Structure formats: C-alpha cells, structure tokens
Amino acid sequence: MTSALVRLEGIERRFGAVMALSGADLALRPGEVHGVLGANGAGKSTLFNVLGGLLRPDAGRIEVGGKAVILASPRDAWSHGIGLVHQHFTLVPRLTVLENLALGTRGPGGRPGAVRDAALEVIGRTGLSVPLDEAVEELGVGDRQRVEILKALLRDPRILVLDEPTAVLTPAEAAGLFDLLRDLAGDGRAVALVAHKVDEVLEVSDRLTVLRDGTSVLTCSREETSEAEIVRAMVGDDDVDAAALGLGDRAGPRGVVGQHESRIVAELVGVRVAGRGGSGLDGVDISVRAGEIVGVAGVDGNGQRELAAVLAGRLAPESGTARLPEAVGFISQDRSREGLVADFDLTENVALAFQRKAGFRSGSWLRWEALEGAAEEIRRRHDVQAPSVRTLASSLSGGNQQRVIVGRELEMAGDLLVAENPTRGLDIAAAAFVHEELQRLASDGVAVVLISTDLDEVLTLSHRIMAIARGGLREVEEAHRTRQGVGSLMLGTDDRNG
Amino acid sequence: MAEAPAQAVGRMRLVESLVLGAAALALTAGVGAVLLLLGGYDPMAAAAAMVRGAFGSWTAFTSITLVRSVPLILTGLAVAFAFRAGVWNIGAEGQLYAGALAAVWVGLQAATLPPLLLLPLVLSASLVAGGLWALVPTLMRLRLGVGEVITTILMNFVGIYLAAYMVHGPLQERRGVFPQTDALPEAGRLPALLPGTALHWGFALSLLLAGALAVALRYSRFGFQLRAVGASPEAASVAGRIDVGRILFVAFLGSGAIAGMAGGVQVSGVTFALYEDLSPGWGYTAIAVALLAGLNPAGVVVTGVLFGALQAGAGAMQRDAGIPASWVGVVEALVILAVLCLDRVRRRVGKEAS
Numbered sequence: 003m004t005s006a007l008v009r010l011e012g013i014e015r016r017f018g019a020v021m022a023l024s025g026a027d028l029a030l031r032p033g034e035v036h037g038v039l040g041a042n043g044a045g046k047s048t049l050f051n052v053l054g055g056l057l058r059p060d061a062g063r064i065e066v067g068g069k070a071v072i073l074a075s076p077r078d079a080w081s082h083g084i085g086l087v088h089q090h091f092t093l094v095p096r097l098t099v100l101e102n103l104a105l106g107t108r109g110p111g112g113r114p115g116a117v118r119d120a121a122l123e124v125i126g127r128t129g130l131s132v133p134l135d136e137a138v139e140e141l142g143v144g145d146r147q148r149v150e151i152l153k154a155l156l157r158d159p160r161i162l163v164l165d166e167p168t169a170v171l172t173p174a175e176a177a178g179l180f181d182l183l184r185d186l187a188g189d190g191r192a193v194a195l196v197a198h199k200v201d202e203v204l205e206v207s208d209r210l211t212v213l214r215d216g217t218s219v220l221t222c223s224r225e226e227t228s229e230a231e232i233v234r235a236m237v238g239d240d241d242v243d244a245a246a247l248g249l250g251d252r253a254g255p256r257g258v259v260g261q262h263e264s265r266i267v268a269e270l271v272g273v274r275v276a277g278r279g280g281s282g283l284d285g286v287d288i289s290v291r292a293g294e295i296v297g298v299a300g301v302d303g304n305g306q307r308e309l310a311a312v313l314a315g316r317l318a319p320e321s322g323t324a325r326l327p328e329a330v331g332f333i334s335q336d337r338s339r340e341g342l343v344a345d346f347d348l349t350e351n352v353a354l355a356f357q358r359k360a361g362f363r364s365g366s367w368l369r370w371e372a373l374e375g376a377a378e379e380i381r382r383r384h385d386v387q388a389p390s391v392r393t394l395a396s397s398l399s400g401g402n403q404q405r406v407i408v409g410r411e412l413e414m415a416g417d418l419l420v421a422e423n424p425t426r427g428l429d430i431a432a433a434a435f436v437h438e439e440l441q442r443l444a445s446d447g448v449a450v451v452l453i454s455t456d457l458d459e460v461l462t463l464s465h466r467i468m469a470i471a472r473g474g475l476r477e478v479e480e481a482h483r484t485r486q487g488v489g490s491l492m493l494g495t496d497d498r499n500g
Numbered sequence: 501m502a503e504a505p506a507q508a509v510g511r512m513r514l515v516e517s518l519v520l521g522a523a524a525l526a527l528t529a530g531v532g533a534v535l536l537l538l539g540g541y542d543p544m545a546a547a548a549a550m551v552r553g554a555f556g557s558w559t560a561f562t563s564i565t566l567v568r569s570v571p572l573i574l575t576g577l578a579v580a581f582a583f584r585a586g587v588w589n590i591g592a593e594g595q596l597y598a599g600a601l602a603a604v605w606v607g608l609q610a611a612t613l614p615p616l617l618l619l620p621l622v623l624s625a626s627l628v629a630g631g632l633w634a635l636v637p638t639l640m641r642l643r644l645g646v647g648e649v650i651t652t653i654l655m656n657f658v659g660i661y662l663a664a665y666m667v668h669g670p671l672q673e674r675r676g677v678f679p680q681t682d683a684l685p686e687a688g689r690l691p692a693l694l695p696g697t698a699l700h701w702g703f704a705l706s707l708l709l710a711g712a713l714a715v716a717l718r719y720s721r722f723g724f725q726l727r728a729v730g731a732s733p734e735a736a737s738v739a740g741r742i743d744v745g746r747i748l749f750v751a752f753l754g755s756g757a758i759a760g761m762a763g764g765v766q767v768s769g770v771t772f773a774l775y776e777d778l779s780p781g782w783g784y785t786a787i788a789v790a791l792l793a794g795l796n797p798a799g800v801v802v803t804g805v806l807f808g809a810l811q812a813g814a815g816a817m818q819r820d821a822g823i824p825a826s827w828v829g830v831v832e833a834l835v836i837l838a839v840l841c842l843d844r845v846r847r848r849v850g851k852e853a854s
Contacts, residue, residue, distance in 0.1 A: 339732070350724070355739055407739075
C-alpha cells in the first residue's frame with residue numbers, strides 16, 4: 003500500500019447552523035486519480051476548498067507527505083504543492099488569457115515571453131487549446147474552464163484538485179481532460195476531482211471517495227465497487243431506482259404522438275444577432291410546438307447564449323422575425339449572477355419573477371403573503387434544503403439555488419420554457435429531478451427548448467434535436483440521433499458517414 | 501456600459517443594523533476619545549458638554565437638535581434611496597442648493613399668492629430643481645456610461661457656487677448690503693410644529709417621507725424592483741425582466757428631488773432666505789447618516805437625529821470645553837469609516853456561513 007501524499011482526517015466545518023463537513027476523510031496517493039462523489043450539499047466543494055486553503059476546518063488533521071500542516075490560505079496550499087481548480091471562475095475578465103496566466107504563476111515572472119512559452123508547452127502536451135491573446139471576457143464558459151485548468155497546471159502542482167471540471171466541457175473535451183489527468187497522475191502526482199456524473203468518475207478514477215452529509219461513507223478502488231453501490235452510498239438508501247437517477251437506458255422519447263397537430267408556440271425565422279463573445283446567430287430558423295422538448299446541442303460559444311436570449315424575449319433580432327408567446331420561463335446557465343439575487347431571501351427571489359404575474363400584485367403593491375405562499379410551495383415541492391423561505395439565497399448550495407430557479411421558472415412557463423444548461427454542476431439526483439420536471443412540463447402541453455452542452459441530456463430528453471454550430475442551427479434527422487451523429491453536426495462538419 | 505457598483509452595505513435585518521450602528525458608534529467614540537486625548541482635551545468633558553448642548557433642555561432638544569436633524573434626515577433619505585438602487589449619488593449637497601435656490605426664487609416671484617398655494621409651490625420648486633440637478637449626472641450615467649460618483653461631486657461645486665453667485669448678484673437682497681436674498685413672505689414659510697419652539701413642519705414632513713419610503717421599498721412593486729436592481733442588476737434584468745435603466749433613472753432623479761426638498765424645507769422653515777454656506781455640508785454628512793442607518797429609511801430618522809444632536813452639541817462643546825466645533829466633522833468621517841469596516845467584517849462572517 004502506497005502512503006498518501008495528502009491525508010485529511012476527521013475534517014469538520016460548520017457554517018452557522020449547517021454542518022457542511024462532519025468528519026470527512028480523504029487520502030490521495032501519488033500516481034492516482036481520485037474521484038470524489040456526493041449529492042448536492044454533501045460537502046464536496048467544502049472539502050476541496052479546505053484542501054485548497056480557502057477554508058479553515060473547525061476540526062481535523064491535514065497531512066502533506068506525512069507531516070501535519072495548516073493550510074491557512076491558497077498560498078499555503080500552493081507552497082505544499084496543492085493546486086485547486088475552482089468550480090467558479092477566478093479570472094480577471096478585462097485581461098487576456100495570457101495575462102491571467104501570468105497572474106497565476108509564481109513570483110514576479112521572468113521575461114514576458116516566458117509565460118507564453120510555458121503555456122504553449124502545456125497546451126502542446128495536453129491539448130487544452132485556448133486563445134492566449136483573447137480577453138477572458140470574450141470567452142465562453144468552456145474556454146474559461148480550460149484557462150483555469152491551464153493556470154493550475156502552469157504551476158506544476160504535485161497535487162491537483164479539480165472541482166467539477168467537466169461541467170461545461172463537451173464529451174470530447176472531457177475525454178481529453180481525463181486522458182490528461184491520467185497522464186498527470188502517471189507522473190507521480192495525485193489528482194482529485196469532483197464530477198457530477200458517476201460514470202464519468204468511474205471512467206477516470208483509480209479510487210473513489212463518496213461523501214454523504216459531510217462524512218466519508220465509502221472509500222475504495224474502482225475494481226472493488228459498482229455504479230449501483232456508489233449510488234446507494236451517495237443517496238444513503240438501499241432502495242434506489244437507478245432509472246430515476248438517470249442511469250437507465252438513454253433511448254429518449256423520439257417523436258410525440260400527435261406532435262404535428264399541436265400548435266406552434268414559438269418561431270424564429272432567419273434570425274440574425276451579433277455575437278457577444280462567441281458566434282452570434284446567423285440566420286436561425288426554429289419552431290417549437292406545444293408539448294415537445296426541442297434539444298439544442300452544441301459546443302459552448304456557438305451562439306447558444308444568443309439563442310437563449312432571443313427565445314426568452316430578452317434580445318431583439320437584428321434581422322429576421324421572432325414570434326414568441328407571453329408566458330416564458332427562462333433558466334439561465336449563469337444562476338448565481340442572472341438567476342438569483344444572493345442578498346434576497348427565497349420569497350424575494352421568487353418575487354423577482356412573480357412580480358410580473360397577475361395574481362401576485364394589486365395595483366402598485368405586491369401581495370407578499372401570496373408570494374410567501376408561492377415560495378413555500380416551491381421550497382416544499384422541489385425539496386429545497388433551506389430552513390425557511392426567509393433564508394438568503396447566498397446561504398444555499400448551488401444545487402439548492404438551482405432548485406429554486408427551476409421551481410420558479412416552471413411556474414412562469416405558461417407557454418414556453420427555455421432552459422440553458424439547467425443541470426450544469428448538479429449531482430445526479432438533482433439533475434434527474436430537473437429532467438423529470440422538464441418532461442412533466444412538456445406533457446402538460448408547454449413547449450420546452452433545452453439548450454445544453456451535455457449531449458446525453460439532449461439525447462435522453464428531446465423529442466427533436468437540433469445542432470448548433472457557429473451560429474447556425476440544423477435539425478438532426480432521426481437516423482443521426484446518436485452521440486456520433488449529433489457530435490459531427492455540433493462540430494459543424496458534415497460527416498454523415500461517421 | 502458602466503460597471504455595476506458593489507453594494508455600499510450588505511443586506512441587514514433591523515436587529516443587525518441596530519447592532520452594527522451601536523458598534524460603529526462605540527468604535528467612533530473610542531477612536532474619537534483617543535484623538536481628543538492626543539489633542540490635549542478631556543474626552544469626558546467634551547462628551548458631557550455635547551450631551552448638555554444637544555439634550556440638556558427641551559429647547560435645546562427641539563429648537564436645536566431636531567431642527568438641525570431635518571436637513572440631515574431629508575438628505576439622508578435621498579442618499580439611502582439612491583444607494584438602495586445602486587446609484588452612487590454623492591451630489592445631495594449640490595441638489596440641496598439647487599432646491600433652496602429654486603424655492604427662494606419661486607417664493608419671491610409669486611410672493612402675493614395665499615399660503616395654501618405658495619407654500620406647496622415653494623416646496624415643489626425645490627423638488628423639481630433637485631431632480632433637474634441630478635438629471636445631468638443621470639443622463640451621463642445612463643447614456644454615456646460615465647460613473648456618477650465623479651459627476652455628482654462636480655455638480656456639487658456648480659450648485660454651491662451658483663448659489664453664491666446668485667446671492668451676490670441677481671438675487672441679492674434689495675438693499676444690496678448682505679450676500680443673501682430677500683426673505684420669503686410669510687405665506688411661503690413652514691409653520692411651527694411645536695408652539696414656542698423653532699421646530700417647524702419640515703420635521704413632520706421628513707418623518708412622513710421616511711415612513712412612505714420605508715413602506716414603498718418594502719411592499720410596493722416599484723420598491724422591490726429598485727431593491728432588486730441595487731442588489732443585482734443582472735438578476736433583476738434576466739430573472740426579473742426589470743427595465744434596469746428606467747429604475748436607475750427614477751431612483752437617481754427621485755434622490756435628487758428629495759435632496760432638493762431638503763434645501764427648500766431649510767429656507768422655508770429656518771432661514772427664510774438663501775445665503776452662502778446655507779449648508780455646513782449636510783449633503784456629505786447624509787452619506788454617514790444613510791450608511792449608519794443601514795440604508796433603511798426608518799433608521800435614517802434615528803441617525804439623522806443623532807447627527808443633529810452631534811451638530812447641536814458641537815457648539816456647546818466649543819463653548820464649554822474649548823474644543824473646536826470642526827471636530828464634529830472628524831467624528832462624522834469616523835462614523836462612515838467605522839460603518840464600512842464593520843459591515844465588511846459582518847459580511848465576511850456571513851459569507852463563511854454560505
């Protein structure tokens with residue numbers, strides 16, 4: 003048995019009344035990729051933040067190379083060779099990628115070209131391609147994620163810790179990243195990652211740790227376990243319906259009966275929009291009927307943000323026509339910035355959208371008792387883990403924030419729901435819940451547009467699939483409804499033979 | 501697009517803002533005492549003189565403390581209203597002068613009107629003028645993306661010196677001796693609120709306005725939209741589909757109008773004429789008043805009276821303890837610094853809990 007490079011034992015961390023970690027253990031050995039799994043709020047991010055020096059544990063022991071250490075700051079963590087890639091971005095938007103990389107490297111830097119050379123070397127070795135001279139604010143989230151990883155790799159950590167690195171990557175990019183992580187581990191480093199899909203983690207990891215309610219409930223090597231055992235450990239329930247967790251077959255609902263008779267709810271014809279850090283829309287046609295889920299698959303930055311904004315009625319086309327219904331719900335992928343007000347409580351965050359609904363205002367006044375009732379209903383129905391509707395959104399975990407947004411926007415979507423990467427960063431149970439809600443909404447006769455970089459999600463849920471590439475939208479024929487088929491259209495190549 | 505400003509102070513429950521305010525005052529008192537000691541003064545004597553001057557008698561409390569609190573409450577409300585929307589209106593001082601100037605001008609032009617008409621006209625003129633004074637920075641922010649901190653500060657100088665020019669020139673009193681305007685006719689003056697004191701109806705007006713703003717911010721749709729824009733313009737726009745530009749426009753002009761009314765109330769309730777140095781910097785002290793109140797309108801009443809007491813006590817302190825009255829300016833600045841520091845500490849503690 004190899005001794006661990008890093009060992010965390012009995013880590014406890016309390017946030018106010020919430021015990022985020024209550025005795026979590028994690029040991030990372032040199033040469034291994036270690037997957038960390040857990041439901042929303044299980045403490046994964048907290049544990050990684052402790053490891054990265056961002057959070058001080060209340061109790062517990064951290065050893066690096068067999069010696070007890072205190073990680074009081076990211077600098078401390080770095081000095082012990084621990085590099086953390088955040089779930090949230092920590093880049094300066096106004097600066098170029100190269101400047102951001104220079105900020106992340108140790109010391110005052112040498113000659114200006116040194117960072118570029120080092121970056122190009124890592125890019126060449128890893129295939130993580132990013133435009134070095136582009137300002138970060140011009141990049142999509144996928145590119146930003148790659149910059150974050152690149153930044154960590156430039157400092158050559160002995161221990162690399164990644165929090166949800168694949169959430170915004172395409173399947174091919176994720177596979178590339180996994181190869182890279184394996185290579186890095188092969189050099190004797192320890193690599194740990196949180197990912198939201200069990201199969202992904204199983205694919206890349208040598209060993210696994212499952213967290214539940216802040217405690218490590220399972221640590222084992224990949225050979226010793228099965229997907230079912232992991233899911234049971236995550237959920238803490240022996241009676242798990244694998245299908246409900248999205249682990250079943252991915253056949254998808256193909257073609258609704260009577261779909262062609264149902265009315266067209268939303269329609270874009272020849273819509274053009276200039277790009278905002280990526281492709282714009284270049285003559286897009288799409289029509290969505292009541293009761294169907296139209297999936298839009300694509301690599302991030304190919305016009306999805308603009309498509310979502312136009313469909314949600316937030317962006318007027320520069321040319322072409324957009325015919326949109328009144329009651330549109332919109333689940334933005336940028337939930338912490340655009341979906342919620344962190345400083346508002348749950349009722350106020352529900353009110354944010356509901357103040358437009360007729361039943362919740364009288365004249366100039368909002369009907370707060372009705373709004374509080376609606377918030378309470380959303381909290382209950384969507385199982386939001388919050389003490390009350392008076393809880394501030396900022397004190398909820400990412401998954402619970404998304405439950406609030408989904409619950410709210412489903413209520414707003416009388417005719418149409420536009421969902422942009424709605425399960426990004428969610429664990430499987432939460433993602434499955436969102437999927438069920440989208441399907442239920444469609445069966446209630448609402449039109450749903452699901453814009454996602456997660457190909458499996460699109461394949462599983464959509465009645466019809468469209469691929470978006472460089473601002474153009476193309477319907478995917480029934481015969482090409484496979485990962486490869488859609489994938490080739492996503493890349494904008496017309497490789498119908500592959 | 502202008503950068504979205506960070507919030508001045510974070511979201512606070514009432515209890516939190518009371519605790520924060522008390523802590524800020526304690527910190528200020530501590531630092532202030534040290535500064536007094538360094539200057540060779542006796543802090544206890546200073547405090548005693550101050551309390552005596554502000555609260556020592558019924559007359560001192562009503563005719564000095566409360567009268568001085570009126571412009572502080574009104575400008576404090578103006579600042580709190582703007583800050584809640586994420587508008588950094590540092591221009592209450594200039595807007596106050598614009599309001600005072602317009603009030604006096606209209607009052608003198610329409611001097612023959614009966615009280616029922618003239619008084620509302622005078623106060624409305626100050627509202628409109630304050631709003632118009634804020635219009636330039638508003639349009640520069642919304643159309644050109646110029647940050648309003650600089651523009652509102654610069655507009656203060658224009659307002660202050662415009663008033664100075666008017667009282668030396670076109671609006672100087674008939675005899676041409678003193679740098680001030682003629683006095684408003686009786687019909688344009690605010691009546692006394694408490695008989696036998698100098699306290700005028702402007703105090704009641706400021707309480708009413710504070711109540712109205714508190715209710716509007718808490719319960720009305722517009723108030724909610726304004727708070728949403730202040731807390732997160734992106735979420736207000738995307739999730740709330742709120743017209744952020746419209747909210748900013750109304751908040752900015754509304755804030756200017758309230759500050760303008762502070763000027764109108766001062767000339768029509770206390771001085772009856774406009775002169776140079778009408779305001780000892782109320783528009784700036786207003787920032788401390790608003791921040792110490794956690795930007796809550798009801799709290800502004802409390803902190804406004806508190807700062808009124810400080811200013812009332814400053815005179816007594818100079819007289820009885822020989823401490824320069826300008827020392828109160830140091831205290832006011834210390835309060836702002838203490839509030840900002842303590843709020844950041846509070847938010848950091850709160851953030852750990854998320």
